[in-house]
Amino acid sequence: YVVLDSNDGDGATNVVYYTVVPPASMKGALAAGQIDGYIAWEPFVSDSVVGGVGKVLEWSEEIAPNHPCCVVAVHNPFVSDQEGQELAARFMRAHMDATDWINAAMADKESAEYDLLKNISVEFTMRNESVVEEALQHMQFRYVMDDQFSTALENFTGMYMDIGVVDEEKIAGGGYENVTDFIDHYVNESYLGLATSVEPSDTILNPDSAIRLGFLLGDIHQLAQAVASSTDVLVNGKSMFEDYGLNVENAIGAPFANGGAVMDAFAGGYVDIGYLGSPPAILKHLNAEIDTTIVAQANSEGSAIVVEAGSGITSLEGLAGKTVATPGESSIQFLLLKMALQWEGMELKIKT
Amino acid sequence: MKSIVRLARGVMSRNWRRVLLGGLSIAVFIGAWQAYSWYLNANDYGYAAYIPYPGEVAEAFLDSFVTTDATGLLMMDHIFASLKRIFLGFTLAFVIALPAGLLMGSYQTSEGLGMPIVEIFRPIPPLAWIPIFLVVLGHLWGPVAIVFFGIFFPILFNVMLGVKRVDPILIDAAKTLGAGRQHIFFKVVLPFTTPYLMTGIKVGLGIGWMCIVAAEMVGQYGGGVGYYIWAMNEFSLYDYVFAGIAVIAILGILTTGVAGQIERRLYIWMGMK
Amino acid sequence: MKSIVRLARGVMSRNWRRVLLGGLSIAVFIGAWQAYSWYLNANDYGYAAYIPYPGEVAEAFLDSFVTTDATGLLMMDHIFASLKRIFLGFTLAFVIALPAGLLMGSYQTSEGLGMPIVEIFRPIPPLAWIPIFLVVLGHLWGPVAIVFFGIFFPILFNVMLGVKRVDPILIDAAKTLGAGRQHIFFKVVLPFTTPYLMTGIKVGLGIGWMCIVAAEMVGQYGGGVGYYIWAMNEFSLYDYVFAGIAVIAILGILTTGVAGQIERRLYIWMGMK
Amino acid sequence: MDGDEVNIRMENLLKVFKEDTREIVALKGFSLDVVDGELVCLLGPSGCGKTTVLRIAAGLETKSGGHVSVSGEEVSGAGPNRGVVFQEFALFPWRTVRKNIEFGLEIKKMSADEREAISSKYIDLVNLEGFENVHPQKLSGGMKQRVGIARALANDPAVLLMDEPFGALDAQTRNLMQKELLRIWSATKKTVLFVTHSVDEAVFLADRIVVMTARPGMVKKIISVALPRPRERTSADFITIRSEVLQVLEAEFKKTMMREMSDGGVEHKA
Amino acid sequence: MDGDEVNIRMENLLKVFKEDTREIVALKGFSLDVVDGELVCLLGPSGCGKTTVLRIAAGLETKSGGHVSVSGEEVSGAGPNRGVVFQEFALFPWRTVRKNIEFGLEIKKMSADEREAISSKYIDLVNLEGFENVHPQKLSGGMKQRVGIARALANDPAVLLMDEPFGALDAQTRNLMQKELLRIWSATKKTVLFVTHSVDEAVFLADRIVVMTARPGMVKKIISVALPRPRERTSADFITIRSEVLQVLEAEFKKTMMREMSDGGVEHKA
């Protein structure tokens, strides 16, 4: 057995081992003792907490307060003309309204809106109400992209440069002076600005060519998209998208498995606007030259390191020599885990 | 009369025996499954949900055909999505592999030209192409190409083998009966190769199934039974995951069953059975 | 002397021909690839990066063996991770399928009991199990089990076939030479079945490769060439994705090459070639 | 020959094959005694039951009635005291010539040295020196059957049962092997029951020729061949006996033909 | 027979096979004329080149020297004016009896009606009525070879080339087929060149028997068989000719044996 698990037993006090496990399998793998902990986004955190399998060791806001998570990106060819820009502005308006509506509903847990929010979440994530309620507590729904947001994205880019998956050449090759310049160009707040002047419309602007929307399967971070699609939120029986004169449909392939898949779908030309994690949006844009722009934030925070409920692990040091599952090196969760461990002077190594 | 009765009894008893053994074995299997699920649940294993009870799976199976899932589709939609991909991939593979195999089996020059390319692509598991094909070929032809790669080589190699095994004496016989190159090809080589082709098709379809499920699990192309399994797993609906697996098993049995039937008919028609 | 020279010339010219054709075909292939990449880039296709130039892939291939990637591993580490899984899965499949095949080939009762279970599991593409195995069996035995399922059936069915094809006259011969049941089994049935077993192993290893790559891509796990391809794709480092594909192709060729060599040796030793 | 001891005794053999609904009576009232050291040839039309007689004597087939004993013991199952030589050679392809010949000795748990001594002896006897370590696939048909004979003899059986052993050989090799068999037979003094289709072969080899009736098989006529050995195929005596046997056989053959015609003409699959 | 027209003329044939480094001279100075309507049997030790002669005449094998003409035309490649009957039957397994027989007619682009008329005629000739729609696999060896003969005849060739056509049949079926061949031959009046291993068969069938030397093959002796047909195998004249042929053959056979022994004893693979 020692031979089989070659790097299991070296017992270093400052090394944590990671495997890559699809988040949906993390709770089960933890329960079955296949891993000692994991880092994932909601609702995969609350799944374990509510299910009594795991407990949260550290929320992502403790690691990096206000860290950006999911974003909204557009395919540049889509907004290359007047009509595309108009559609994107209207979309932004729906995104903002939906986000505001969520926050309002969350503010009053007794309200009918909160009940509706829970219903939409249950339907979107296929989780039960208690998991959904727990999950909603641990993230911020927001669309504004402030300096902190940009700085964080620069930070992520820097980390990728550190592990060698993004090199200077790519930045320079894209015509950017440095990372800051790159993020400045890649993030475009103007649609949020345009959105403020969008009014509800009785006619659909794009009746024949729907906006093809990409998003991740059951990812509660991207709830705004589910709210904006729901016909139960507005009193007029339309969805927010429809209310702003938009014809929006799920892109072929949506809901997707992860942000990389959304970016691939951009590259393949069958997604116009997509919700996805910020790291894949950066990575694939740089390395595969996928012609996209980040136009809004979707949420910040909302991830956590989870360990077995009954385990005696109470701090990151307790993870030394243990195996922690991550969604993969290109995920924000991986970066968060790496950051957290770095601050404790610990190292993250792959388990083979 | 007497002997007919005896025969009937003999056949019956043989069939009875088989049915009995089969029933017994399936009963034991389901019993063991039930017991394992029960054991996990009773002892509060955190992953008990991953092994649902047989009954739950049966219910989910039936439900999946009448209730739309979270992606808004019925099981039939997923099945058709997968079948369409298999069908296209198979057709493409057949249409290219058959002439290529005939050519490469017949002429050393074609073989010399074709084999290096074949030898480059053959050992690559078709699924390794998923990330590339998804984007470059798109959501329809991407998975079709993956199925194509799974089916292409078994057909190609079997046809080549068939052509090379053509009994030279049959070609001699045809020649002495006045046959030219074309006649030999269409009246001797092609019919001789048919059983090999069928073997290639059967093997290929098996691999094709494997490919399509995996392709749909890794890449999202919109629907498909593999996609269904992936999605149900993401939602932690394990009874539906198992239902999806059952659907695949049944489709696999049907596909090879149909191929087997065609093969049998063909053999009877060709006087080989 | 003269005829030796003539022979040498004949062999040379035949080999030359093959080398020439092979070189030509590979040159055409690489040329076409280069042209396609160039075309995509020149016309600013959105997915041009997904088809890197052959030269970039060659560079990435070499680099992957000397520079650690984002996971902190060298290509060799990934190769060993995959090989370990194949090896364990193969060993397990061999150890179970050989006796099971011998038993089910020899006795109708074992066949009657075993076949229904086999027929339930066989049509299920091994990869469909990933969501379940990942949790229930974990990051070592999960992928191993998937490889196991890929290799098990080809071995089982080939061994069963072998046992059923044992020439009855050889058993008669053994009986008249005084052989009892045990002797017949070990001295006739087992050696007779060996070539079938080898066929099963060769086919199984091919499917095993396909399974491990897919399993590592779908289930991820950590380490392994399939995982490498998945990770490099997530990073959009397509030259490295292709390098990973090339590694798999080479490993696949080596594995079947080694199996073929073993088979050939065995046949020579058994006097069958 | 009358004074000699009977080695193979078959009394009133009955053999019925069940095939789906049909019952085929292959043998009915077949009786034959073969004396120690005698070489008896069994001749008869296709499908008359020659192989069945041999297989029952070998213990490879059960009888439906009657008695068979070899060397005084009732036959029940195959055993090493009756060596069998098959038309299909039935050599183990994965074993070398020597290993094929030693098969029965291995089963007797004989030591490697003893085995080698015995197999060498029989390799010499059948003129296969130099081919000890060759696999059967490399041998010509005649050589294969020599191995088959050596393998059967290595067990030192009381009797040799040979079912058209030279049927798969070409004419010249066949003649050669007939001579070889006589040489080996006279060297080992085994009792031999030899099935053949060839009248020529029977007359060349046999002490007595047993001609069987068409199915259900029984003994139609026994013809003694009192010619001295080596026999000349072109000698007048040889030809006389040959003609006699041919005539007896012709009559039975016609019966088979008639039946086959009325069966629908399909003989048996090639 | 001297006054008749020569149909198959072979002059000074040379055939050299190249096998890796070795060159095998299969035929050297082989000359033979076969007259129109004649039935000539070719006999000779194994490997003497009988098949090679036939295949060259059929146009299935190139010659290294000499001349071959059939019906006055120089042979260059296979063609439908020479029907060939193979020992291995060489029937197309996926075609029914009728479809096998019509193969050559299809190639001639004959209409379906014409084809059916001709195939029916030959099905009658070889006594296969009722088996028209059966596939070869269902037939016995004898019936298969009847199809082979009918197929060759359906093209109405000038000559029939037969390479041990009855070699794979058992003794009784073989005798029957010999009689059938003579009946068909006298009905169609084809020129027949017939290769066999069996002296008996040759004497029973042939107008003339050509005995070949061991390799390199050439004509050793030509024996005319002036017996009236049907011939009696047990008649004195038959036996006299048989003995004569046997003696000529025996000498050549011994040569082959000697060479094979010195070659290392491995004959050819079975």
Ligand SMILES: Nc1ncnc2c1ncn2[C@@H]1O[C@H](COP(=O)(O)OP(=O)(O)OP(=O)(O)O)[C@@H](O)[C@H]1O
């Ligand atoms: N296992 C069997 N099942 C059914 N019928 C059988 C079986 N074995 C033999 N028979 C039948 O029994 C009869 C005698 O067969 P057997 O093989 O002994 O004849 P044979 O004299 O050896 O024929 P041949 O000369 O063709 O070898 C035949 O009619 C045959 O069809």
Ligand SMILES: Nc1ncnc2c1ncn2[C@@H]1O[C@H](COP(=O)(O)OP(=O)(O)OP(=O)(O)O)[C@@H](O)[C@H]1O
């Ligand atoms: N394709 C070939 N390549 C090399 N040698 C060959 C080839 N065909 C025949 N020979 C050789 O030529 C010689 C004559 O062969 P051929 O088949 O004509 O003999 P045969 O008289 O028909 O023998 P048999 O009686 O065994 O049928 C043999 O020594 C044989 O080994």
Ligand SMILES: [Mg+2]
């Ligand atoms: Mg028999």
Ligand SMILES: [Mg+2]
């Ligand atoms: Mg020949």
